Amino acid sequence: MRIETTQNRPVTITIDGESVQAYPGETIAGALLARGQRAWRKTGQGHKRGLFCGMGICFDCTVTVNGCPNVRACLTPVADGMVISSEEADS
Amino acid sequence: MRSEIVVVGAGPAGLQAALSAAEAGAEVTLVDNYRQAGGQYYRQPAPEFGDIEPLDHQAEGRRLWQQAAQAGLKLLTETTVWGAFEGHQLALDGPNGPDTLQAQALILATGTYERVAAFPGWTLPGVMTTGAAQTLLKEQRIVPGERVVVAGTGPLQLVTAAALVRAGVRVVAVIEGSPVMRRMWRRPFRHMAALWNQGERLAEGLSSWLTLKRAAVPIHIGWGVTTAHGPEQLTAVTIAQLNDRWRPLPYTSRTLSCDTLCYGYGFTPATELARLLGAELHWRPEQGGFVPIRDERMQSSVPGLFIVGDGAGVGGAGLARLEGRVAGLSAAAQVMGKAVDAALPSLAAEQRFQRFYGDLFTPGPGLDELARPDTIICRCEEVTLADIRAVIEQGADTLMAVKQLTRCGMGNCQGRICGPLAAAQLARQTDQAPAQIGQFSVRPPIFPLPMPTAEAVDLADLPTIPDEHR
Numbered sequence: 001m002r003i004e005t006t007q008n009r010p011v012t013i014t015i016d017g018e019s020v021q022a023y024p025g026e027t028i029a030g031a032l033l034a035r036g037q038r039a040w041r042k043t044g045q046g047h048k049r050g051l052f053c054g055m056g057i058c059f060d061c062t063v064t065v066n067g068c069p070n071v072r073a074c075l076t077p078v079a080d081g082m083v084i085s086s087e088e089a090d091s
Numbered sequence: 092m093r094s095e096i097v098v099v100g101a102g103p104a105g106l107q108a109a110l111s112a113a114e115a116g117a118e119v120t121l122v123d124n125y126r127q128a129g130g131q132y133y134r135q136p137a138p139e140f141g142d143i144e145p146l147d148h149q150a151e152g153r154r155l156w157q158q159a160a161q162a163g164l165k166l167l168t169e170t171t172v173w174g175a176f177e178g179h180q181l182a183l184d185g186p187n188g189p190d191t192l193q194a195q196a197l198i199l200a201t202g203t204y205e206r207v208a209a210f211p212g213w214t215l216p217g218v219m220t221t222g223a224a225q226t227l228l229k230e231q232r233i234v235p236g237e238r239v240v241v242a243g244t245g246p247l248q249l250v251t252a253a254a255l256v257r258a259g260v261r262v263v264a265v266i267e268g269s270p271v272m273r274r275m276w277r278r279p280f281r282h283m284a285a286l287w288n289q290g291e292r293l294a295e296g297l298s299s300w301l302t303l304k305r306a307a308v309p310i311h312i313g314w315g316v317t318t319a320h321g322p323e324q325l326t327a328v329t330i331a332q333l334n335d336r337w338r339p340l341p342y343t344s345r346t347l348s349c350d351t352l353c354y355g356y357g358f359t360p361a362t363e364l365a366r367l368l369g370a371e372l373h374w375r376p377e378q379g380g381f382v383p384i385r386d387e388r389m390q391s392s393v394p395g396l397f398i399v400g401d402g403a404g405v406g407g408a409g410l411a412r413l414e415g416r417v418a419g420l421s422a423a424a425q426v427m428g429k430a431v432d433a434a435l436p437s438l439a440a441e442q443r444f445q446r447f448y449g450d451l452f453t454p455g456p457g458l459d460e461l462a463r464p465d466t467i468i469c470r471c472e473e474v475t476l477a478d479i480r481a482v483i484e485q486g487a488d489t490l491m492a493v494k495q496l497t498r499c500g501m502g503n504c505q506g507r508i509c510g511p512l513a514a515a516q517l518a519r520q521t522d523q524a525p526a527q528i529g530q531f532s533v534r535p536p537i538f539p540l541p542m543p544t545a546e547a548v549d550l551a552d553l554p555t556i557p558d559e560h561r
Contacts, residue, residue, distance in 0.1 A: 003258045004232040008139060025137030030231040038236075038324055038350075039216035045473050048323060050216040051235070052470070052508075054223025055131065056124065057204045059503035059539070060470055070503065070539065074223070077126075077137070 002034050011080035015040075016087075028073035028084060029054070029061050040073070040086040094120035094165070095426040097181065097194035098419075099172050099364060102130020104400025104411035105200030106155050111419030112198070113162035115431045120165045120192065122172055122183065128156045130202055131222060132408045134229040146229055146254065148408070174535030175367040177554035179395060182535065189544045191553070196395045196422040199365055200415060201402040203358035203379060208454075209468050209476070209512050210461035211318045217325030221353040225251045234260050236351030240328050242266035242316045243355040245452040246296060249310075251353060253299035256306045263349045265303060265310045268356065268458075270335050271451050273313035285447030288440050292409075317344060317461055319352055328352050338457035356454050359511055360402045363537045366530075368393050369556045374526035377449030378404035380511060381530055388435075389418035397422050406445035413438050459515040468516065469509040471502020479513060483520045490514060490531055503539050506531040 002023075010021040013031065022031035029051045032040060039048035041062055052060040054074050061073040064085040073084075098109040101123035109121040121128070127135045133152020136143050145153070160166070170185030179194040205220040212218065221241060227233045234255060240263045241252040252265045275282060286293060303310060311330065317339050318329040327348045331339035360379045362372060370391035372381040382404040389397045397418035400411035413436050424431040462468065464477035474497045482496040490513060493499055499513050500506030506513075514528045535550065 001234050001237065001260075002232060003228075003234060004143060007141070023139075025139030026231050026233065030227055030233045033227065033235055034233050043473055047214065047473075048216050049214065049470075050219075051223055051227075052219050053204065054220060054226045055204070057504060058470065058508050062503070068541075074226075075125075077139075 001036075011078060013078050013080075013082040013084060015084045022078040024078070026078050028063060028065070028071075028076050028078055028082075031078050032073065042086065092120070092190060093193045094118055095195050096120070096198065096419075096422050097122065097179070097192055097196075098198040098200060099123075099181070100130065100200035100202055100400070100402065101125075101128035101156075101166070102200060102202050102400060102411065103132050103152075103155075103408040104202075104402070104415040105130070105198070106133075106152075106159055107412040107415030108198045108200055108397075108399055108419035108422075109164050110155065110159040110162055111416045111433075112423040113159065113164045115420055115423035115427070115433065117423040117426055120167065120194075121159070122167045122170050122181070122192070124169070124171055126169055128152075128159070128166060128168070131226065134226055136232070137230055140232070143232070147250070149229065171538050172364060173538050173540060174550075174553065175364045176535075177556055179368070180553065181364075182548065182553060184540060184544045189547045195426045196397065197368075198397040198399060198415075198418050198422055199402060200398075200400045200411075201361040201364060203360050203401045203405060204507055205355040206357045206359050206379070206454075206511060207354070207508065208316075208356055208458045208461055209466055210316060211463050211466050212321060212325070212328075213319055214467050214470055215319050215321050215325045216323075217350055218319050218352045218354070221247050221251045221355040224255065224351075224353040228254055228258060232258075234258050235353070236349075237261060238263050238349045239351040239353060240264055240266065240316070240347055240349045241353045242268075242328070242330070243357075244268040244454060245355070245357055245448075246292075247355060248353075249296060249299045249303070252308065253302040256302050256308065262303070262306070262308045263347050264330075265308060266314045266316060266330055267310065267312045268315045268333055268337060268454060269451050270313045270333055270337065270455075275451075282447060285443045289444055292444075315339065315458070316352065316354060320346070325350060325352055333457060335455065336457050337455035338460065356458060357452055358401060358405045359507075360404060361507075362402065363533045365391060365396070365398055366533045367535065367537070367556065368396055370396060370398065375404060376525070377453045378406070378445070380525075387417075388421035389414050390421065395422075395425065404445075405448075406441065407448065410438065410441035410445055413441055456519075459512070459519060462516075468512050469497070469499040469502065471504050471509075472498040472500075474499040474509075476516065479516055480520060483517065488517070488521050488523070490517060490528060493517060494531060500531045505537065505539075
């Protein structure tokens, strides 16, 4: 949930094929939580994970961004046209 | 790159150290992992948000950074220090790719991570550290859920719960674990010396408490979360009253419906770089665990290596800034080879508060007993308590053995989250003291590196300090 809407124009990012609006300055994790999504990464044993430490330490929130795997959603700011996948890319 | 003084970490301790050293006339480079200076405590709104109303300590942080910038230091942001080598040489990875940075004197102000507890359900989406919620709020003005329970121990829980209420979130309850706090009022005079001159902190605590009371948020003191319920995402938590050893009392448990749990049981100092450089540590549970041994100038057992702030022993932002000033002035005097014309501040009052904080908010053994056999201890590699117990029963009696046999600590977090949890389990099962168990060993790179960086760096060119000397 966003508590303060900035004057900025939203950008559009794609999350698992779905177009989502986000605001410049938000991180990927922020944009996901703002739309009520708490879980995105799937672990090796098939469990869902989302934001945990929020400061780049635990690597639980990682996503694949524009084909680059293991990107921390809690640290990475959104950018217009960014393509995010919760599936791990083959690397 | 080279610099007379390099400061790692731009939170309260690092900013102040860099500012004091630069004002004393030294050439200073300040390196930080995040987009903007401030660390966690002064975490600034994202720059894209422009001139929005500051929260909490953001204005103070901005002032400190402006002062530091005027003193003429060099700031490297979004730069990860992933290794530290013989002769105060650091390996960096930043916006301009990999690089090395050679310092004459090095000041580490690397801060902490939150200490968590492994209870059934702690890996469910919707369960996060209190710091995660606070960062979202400070940096992005986003709240993590609609019905939030805030639990753990220490002032961060109270302050964050109040901030969430002000942001319009329904805080279901605040759960503070400390049984000491419950009976503090019985011996008020014992604590008065520590709280003398702590008007600002008391005001912040009181204002948070009033915010919560006005919103009719229940505050349970001497209680803790024992289970988080799913099935797939968080839907509720069970809480119970705790005894003096932080063990849940039977027949006191109750269940609270919520979609988010924010929790934290204090902080673990980030000592990886200090350990890579061979600094000696000692076990100080009331300051967060293993902390570097320092002299009164904040110099570690390694000459020219200064360590300050919560990363050298949890003590809060006030103490962090004073330690930063002491280290900044001392390091400047060292590299310039002359006395610095500025008085070192006294740390006594803040150290009194640090001891008071340690007395109140250091969890007891019950916290390590919440995990059940199928509870995950290592989130990255999905290693359960049963997995760890099994190898201990087969004779593993060191952290290294547990790591090698279970993969606990081998994931991307490199044991930062599970390390203290695994150590506590090993200590319990083998009846060893935590000081004897120690920590997972540390090796560069201390953070996962992108392949292009890893390929660009030849570790053979960087003289690592051998294990037996650290």
